[in-house]
Amino acid sequence: MLPDTAAIRRKRPGLLRRGVVLQHDNATPHSANLTQQWLQRYGWEILPHPAHSPDLAPSDFHLFGPLKRHLGGMAFETEDDLISELRNWFDNLDVDFFQVGINSLLSLWQKCIDLHGDYVEK
Structure with missing residues (x-):
């Protein structure tokens, strides 16, 4: 389930903007197409993380x-x-x-x- 953007806007104004850099461990929920589309929609940069690292x-x-x-x-x-x-x-x-x-x-x-x-x- 992807984050509720209305709740994010209320709790953390400014978080849904370009300039956010995220690193995750490539776990299935993080690399799922739906998650990737959500991250692209908000222009978040994903730092590559080598597998098993x-x-x-x-x-x-x-x-x-x-x-x-x-x-x-x-x-x-x-x-x-x-x-x-x-x-x-x-x-x-x-x-x-x-x-x-x-x-x-x-x-x-x-x-x-x-x-x-x-x-x-x-």
Whole structure:
């Protein structure tokens, strides 16, 4: 199901405009014709992402590792307990956490270019 553009306009004015750059992992929902048509309609630029390259996905190399270490050994009785702990973790991240990840991505991309698309070690 594609996003409701009216809701996007209400919640995030300006998001449906040219100049947005998106990188995704080529999962089937992301690469489906309907999704691609929607992205083209709004002029979003898609950064190519090599297949099977979690090493270049910010969520994999920067977010999930620290989150996994934080949650390691914890047990939650309810889904609400888990959600509460996740919110607590995100709320207490350093203000530059995501900026550091984005900046790190640039050097990983350069390594990928230098290696002609081969796997990039972190």
